[in-house]
Structure formats: C-alpha cells, structure tokens
Amino acid sequence: MKYELICGLETHVELSTKTKVFCSCTTEFGGEPNTHCCPICIGLPGTLPILNRRAVEYTVMAGIATNCEISTISRMDRKNYVYPDLPKAYQISQYDMPLCRNGWVGLSDGRRIRLTRIHLEEDAGKLIHGRAGTFVDYNRSGVPLIEIVSEPDIRSVEEAVEYVEKLQMIMRYLGISDCRMEEGSLRCDVNVSVRPEGSDGLGTRTEIKNMNSFSHMTKALNYERDRQIDLLESGESVVQETRRYDEKTGCTEGMRDKEDANDYRYFRDPDLIAIRITEETARKIRAEMPEDPQKRLSRFQSEYALPEKEALLLIEHRKIADYFERAAEGLKNPRSAANCITGPIFARLPDENAKEKFQIAVSAEDLNALLRMAEKAGIRENLVRSTLEKMLDTGKPVSDFLSKEDLEGVSGEELKKFCRQAVRQNPAAVKDYLGGKQKAIKALVGAVMKATRGRADPQKAQLVLKDLLDRG
Amino acid sequence: MVSKQEIARLAKLAKLYVKPEELDGLTEDLNRMIRFADAVATSPEKGSAFGGFDGRENIFREDVPHPSFRRDDILKNAGSAEDGFFLVRHRR
C-alpha cells in the first residue's frame, strides 16, 4: 500500500527589531549572560509590558507579504505555564485575535501552502543544562517572535524544505529577520502524519521539534514518515505525541519528560491595550515594504533582458538584487553587471550565509563606474574582469588600476607598432605562419595582448598582423 | 461539587504542593468558593463583553534601545547564581 505524507508547520521567526517586544532592552545577539535585561524582561514583581510598535509593523509586513488578511482589531493574551525560561510564568502571545489570518505561500510548482495565521509573541530565555543544575540566561527573554502556522497542505519532505526556504526569503527580503536556523532566528516544529494514498481524512499526527538545520529537517521528516508507515503496515497505530529529533542517531524520539497536554488557561492580558490596524495604517506599512521577490524576478527579466536562470541567482538575496540594480544603472548592457556578480563576486562567496551577508570590497557604485568606463572606451571583457579581481582584492577604486591609456585602448599607429614588435620578437612563429601554419598567428596575437596588457582588441590585432605578414 | 482529585489536579497545574492532611480542608474551602462563584455561572443575565475601559487602542513604545540594567542588579535577588547565570540546582 502506498502512503502519502501530510505536513503542517509552525514556524517561529525572531524579528530583528532593535529592542525587545515589551521593554527597551537590546535584541543584539550574543552578549554575556543576563546583560541585556531589565526588571520587565526578568518579570520582577510590579513590572508591566509596553508593546513595541515596530514589532507590530513587522508582523503586519509578514502578513501582507504572505497574502494574509490583516485583522482590524487584534489583542494580546496570556499563555500560562511554568518553566524556568519563562520569567512571568506566562508568555504574552495572541490566542483568538491574531494580527494576520488566512494567507498563503506559493511553491515553484504553482501549489499554494495556506497559512492559518501569523501572530506576535515574546521569546523565552535560554537554558543550559549542567552538572550542578540548570543555568538560565534571560538575554533572549522578551525578544519578539512571529509564529507562522500553516495548514497541513504539505505533501512531501522536499515541499516542506521549499516552504521554509520560501518563508526565509520573504522574511529576509522584508528585512524583518535574519531567519538563520543555526542561530535560532528561524525555528520549525512540524506536524507529521501519513495516510493511504488517495484517502481523505487525516491520520494521527506527531509533532517533531528540535531540527536546527535543513538537513536535520530532511532527515527527521524522512525518518518520521517511514516510522509511521512502518507502524501502520504492522497493524499498530501512531501515538499522538511530541517527538524530538536526535541529530546523533538521525531518529525522532518520544519526549519522556513532556507532561500531558498543558492547560494554558489563555485569557486576555489586562496590562495591554487592543491593537487597531486601519486601512490607512496598512497602506503606510505596505509602502515601507520592498518589492515582492516574485515581481522583482519578472522585472529583472523584462527590464534588464536577463535570462530567468540568471535573474533567479540575483533576486535570491535582497542585498544582491539591490546591488545589481545599482551596479547596472545607466548601462547599455546591464548583463555585464550580472556577469560580474555571478562570476568573480559569487566566486568569493562560498555559501548561502556568505551570500546573505554579502560583504565584499567593491561597492555597487564602484562596479558601476568600472562598467560605464568599459562601455564608453570599449574595454575588453577580460580586462574588466582582471580589474574587478584587483578591486575585490584590495578594495581600491577603478582609477587605481585603469589608466587613461588603458581606457583609450590600442588602435591605429600604436597597434601597428606593437604588431611590428611582436613580429620582430617572435621569428619562430612568423616562420611557422609563413610556412603555412595559419594557427601560428595566434601566438603573435598573444604577444601583442601581453605587450599591451590586454588593451588591444585581439581580432583587430590579428588583422593588422596578417596584413603585415602577408605584405612582407 | 468538585472532587478531591480535581482539587489535586488544579493544585498541580498551579504548582502548589498540597499535603495529604490538608487536601480535605482545602477541597471544602474551594467548594464553598466555587458554589459562591456559581451565582455568576447560573445567572440568566447576558451582559456585554468587557474589552477594557474607555475603548482605548494602540498604546505603543518606539523601537529605541535603552541601556540594560547591570548584571549585578539583575542577579541581586537570586537565590543562587553562578558565572553570570541564574542557577537552578538539580537538588538541594
């Protein structure tokens, strides 16, 4: 019997606001333990939360970018449970009136993964388990999180990965989060169940936690799917539970010390006031948002005459797309900018993280200057490349490497001079050519290129050389 | 009437430890209080949802960092702390 996989994801994204969601402590990553804290985020008696406007705006942006309805009225609620990383013994979150509802994320095959809701909440502190006991650091306590809940629309492990990658790109594009799984600014819990192919209804699902990278997620979901199919095939049933992915074994395990379902006793937080997002507010927030990546992809193809493959490489990271547009400004052939980026620049960015950070020595303006000069003076592509490499190595501007002479190129009398010099200095090649080896002229062209440091046009040089040699 | 087991379950949820000899008295007290509260549960009156005084909306704080408190102060009242962390010993 063939089974199909059903997945829904709950994704937590840490927002990159400057301050925490309910107090003015910094959200900067790292820092010595308990040095980014105040009475509010450690829950001292008598303290009260004050809602960060930017966190609300970022949440609305996330909703707009994923086609959600933005709730006109939205409220904050208390989710009550006891755990050492939760200073107030309740998390301020949103229960029945979230900021965003009913959106979707499109996959490359055209299918849509529906989003039930996106809401704003606060993060807990960090626990480190040691021999003496549990060590608690509240630096992270109070950092704003958005929780993105999908419907169980995902049908394969690959789709799950693509969905999260899409979310990552959207959030990074908006500039509202780094979305780095390894750093914890993107966390996924996946609900997994299986059912016989072609049947309706949903099987019993398990929740998988603790996957800290895409490869963990892939391994975990594959394992869990197979485990559930195994159970059903042998006549057993799947137990509804929360399971933890163990990276050492590559398996999911039932979480022993998770108690039976917690009664969170949600109720309206009396310390916080209702949030109203009017059409006007939503419009203002939308105006602040950058262009949607899908639209940008189409535009790169039409406006800059880029083939889809190349355009995809450029729009994947917003910094790179922005860089390209600035570097391509005013060029007759914007593709040259694209080539510089996907060629020499990408060669220096070894992985996705490096591409996301996009720290290179040449500014878009400097690259633009180089390319404009190249267009104006008709500089050869290989000279452009070698100059760019030098600029990337040193961070120095174009003017340090291309002199007036370089820009003027080599032609006319000067070219003839170099050609005669090449003929004089390479008698063997000349003899070969005159003896019938047409290809020997390449060596002479090479010599001219070397002598002019690439400034000459090889095709013109070849013509001049031929002329010289043929005429004697 | 709420049973002793129910009270014990509530106590666990509220992270309160009830000694066996206390459970009877506590159950009796809670039952009196719940019976008292039943007047609300059984009232025929509908009322109208209370969403806060004066219908206020949109009270926010701007996203500007202020210096955090010194760690010494943050840890000042902790029962046990080590290396800058709050420490919850496994057992004592």
Place this chain on the structure above:
Amino acid sequence: MLESRELSCTELTEKYLNAIGKENAALNAYIRLTPETALETARRVDEDIASGRSLSPLEGIPMTLKDNISTKGIETTCCSKMLQGYVPIYDATVWKILKDQNAVLLGKTNMDEFAMGSTCENSCYGGAGNPHDPVRVAGGSSGGAAAAVASDLAVYGLGSDTGGSIREPASFCGAVGFKPTYGTVSRYGLVAFASSFDQIGPITQSVEDAALIYDVISRQDPMDSTCTGRKTAVVPDLGKGIRGLKIGIPREYFDNVPEDVRKALRNTLKIWKSMGAELSEFGMPSVKLGLPIYYILACAEASSNLGRYDGIRYGYCTPHYQNREEMVCKTRSEGFGREVKRRILLGTYVLSAGYYDAYYKKAQDLRGAVIRAFDDVFQKCDLILTPTVPTTAFPKGRTGGDPVENYQTDICTVPVNIAGLPAVSIPCGSGRDGMPVGMQLIGPRFSESVLLNAAYRYEQETGGEPYRVKGMGVDL
C-alpha cells in the same frame, strides 16, 4: 501644611519616628522603618528651606508606603514569606514622583499578604490593630497604612485598592481613603494582585490632603499602558458650592446593614440636604452579583500574576528538594499563606479548560453589565452614596472558617473596582460599639473633582477636624 518656620523638617521627622517607636508595637502598623532615608531627606529639605527655596505642597511631609509598592534598595515583601528579603532594583512610578518631591518616607506599612484580605490578619508579620481599639482589626488589605494615619504616626500613606483595600481600612480606622479612577495613577511598581482592578491611592487625615496627593501622583506613565493620568486637577475645585448636586442612594447597598451603621448614614443625609444636594433613592439589582463577579475575575488574574514566584529569580526558595518540580511546588506552598493559595486555586479553576466559559467569560460579560448599570445611574445623578462597609471594625480572630463569609465585608466596595470608578470613604460618625463608620461616595470615571469636592464640603460642614485618634501620634 505647616513647615514654614515653626518646626524644622528634621525635628518634625524625629517627632514622628519617636511616636512610632512608642506606639507602633501595639498597633503593628509599620513592619519596616526607614529612619536613615527619612532623616536624610529631612536634612535635605531643611537645607533647601534655609537657602530660601519655596517648597512644593508634599515636600518634607512624613509619609508611608504600603509594602506592595516597590522601593528601590528598600525591602518590599507584600507581607508574604514569599518575598521576605526581596529588595527591588527599581522604584514604583508613584514613589519616584514623591521621592523627587522630597517626601519623607518613614517606613513600609502592614498589609494582607499580596493584598488578599480585608482585615490585615493575613500578614506574615502578624495583623495590624485598630487605633481606636487595638484588639479589633485595622481592616485590609491596607490596614497598616490606615492604622498609621489614623493614629497620626504618619501624615499620609499610599495604599492599594483592588476590591476595597483602601476604603475599607480607612472606614474601620476613621480616616479618609480614596481610590482614584482606574487608569489615573500608574501601577508600575505595584506588585500585581488583579491587574484590571488594582489602583494606588492615598489614605489621609483630611479630604484636602487626599486631593493634594492625587493631583501629584496622577500622571500619565509610559511604563503603564493602562495609565492615562488624570483629566483635570482636583485641588482648584475644592470649596465650590454643591447646591443642586444630585446624590443617588442605591437600596441594595443597605440590605443586611445593621441599624447603627444605617443610622449613621441616615444622619449624613440631613447634612447633604442642608448643603443643597438633591437626594434620591433607586434600585440597582445588577450590583448584587458584584462579589462573585469580582472574585472570579480577580482570582483569575491573581493566579496568573502570582505564577512567577518559583524561587529562581527572587524571593523564598524551599531549602530541600529532589528535582525542579518539587522545588517549585514546595517553594510556592511554603511561601504563600492559606488565603493566597485558595485564591490561586479558584483562579486556576475558573480559567481552566471546561470552566472558562461558564465562569471567567461569563464574569467578564457581567462586568460589562455592571459598568452599564453604573452608566445608567450616572445619567440621573452625579454621585452615589453608600456605606463603605456594612459593619464597624470587629475583633481580631473572627476570620478563619468560611472564606466566603470573609468576602462579605467587601460587598459595598467591589462594584466600584469592577466598573473602574473613583470612590472615597470618609468618617461619618460611630457605631454602637463606638468604632468609626465610613460613608462611601462614588462618581463616574474621571469625576474626581466633583467627588472630592463633595466630600470636602461635607467634611467642612461637619467640623473640618482632621480625623485621627486623640492623644495618639505626634503632639504638635
């Protein structure tokens, strides 16, 4: 207020500290004294006077704070074992305001643990006694503040009121107790009991003092999203005539009120009439459910607010345990008193799955009904008059048996907190046992000017003597 030349601030402060030294033991109004802070501030004020600077109204005045108001560097325990030794690292906003005005803090006052109680007997420091008769309760939960003010061991005190905790002890001790409109005084730094009910307010020896203090502490606070501050100042309106002021008397508040208290309230009516107020009687049946509505909602909020006490970041921690679950449960069970634990359990119950709709949600809806009922009444009258408490202060040791019995003391005060209204209790005679009787005046939200002015006019009309036990306290 005196100050100008008769007495130096330091001398005044010393007089109060001496009186406290002699008389506090019998009353247990203060549970922590802060003589160094007090004298340091007094010296500063004297220097300022000497340099010729004029003082603001509250400057240099010896006062107290209820022990659930956070004072940086000064132990704040809410009179609970759970917070003994807890020293806040920040100041409550109201204290910051008064500190900046050089208020002279004599010490922290006794209270029912976490503000849960109406007699001050639920305190880890033992109860506070009533200055008129120390074998009787001072009231609660701001019992210590009321006892201190009524015995002139302080000029004024700040207390907190969630279901009557300022007004009831003021009534029992014969002082003025004022609970402002919810949202006009910041709660930042007030250890939370029930967030949508709690308000800080003054307990004083005169209505004028209460008005003065209110005007100073009722500022909008960015640290408290529920705090808008006051709309208008009260002091400038004190003394205005009240001819034509419509005072309503709701019948239900006089049910089950013993004859002596009823008589004292009836006597006030003559005085109101003589000042030109128009009195009317009416029914207010929706208010009968006030007590259960209050207890459901307040205990629910409390069960959540008190969840944080687990011994990790501050406060009491149980000395022996085998694992973390045991640590948390034992800490809370050993740190909290019986009444606190009962209320946490009730709160947990009404919020838990299966009971939320019938109790918590229903109570929230009925809260809306109570608010509307008051709105309707205030269409027809300007203020409402009721007894503050159906009885006078009773002997200590009476509470214990049935928790619900104890809640009946709050019957006239809780509807005010449900609707977030301002209310003041002023002494209006004595009961058969010679103990003070309190009259409660209630106004619509933000009507402090009308409310306190009316109370002020009544006070002036009946003698204007500051309310304090003769022969006690400071002899000026």
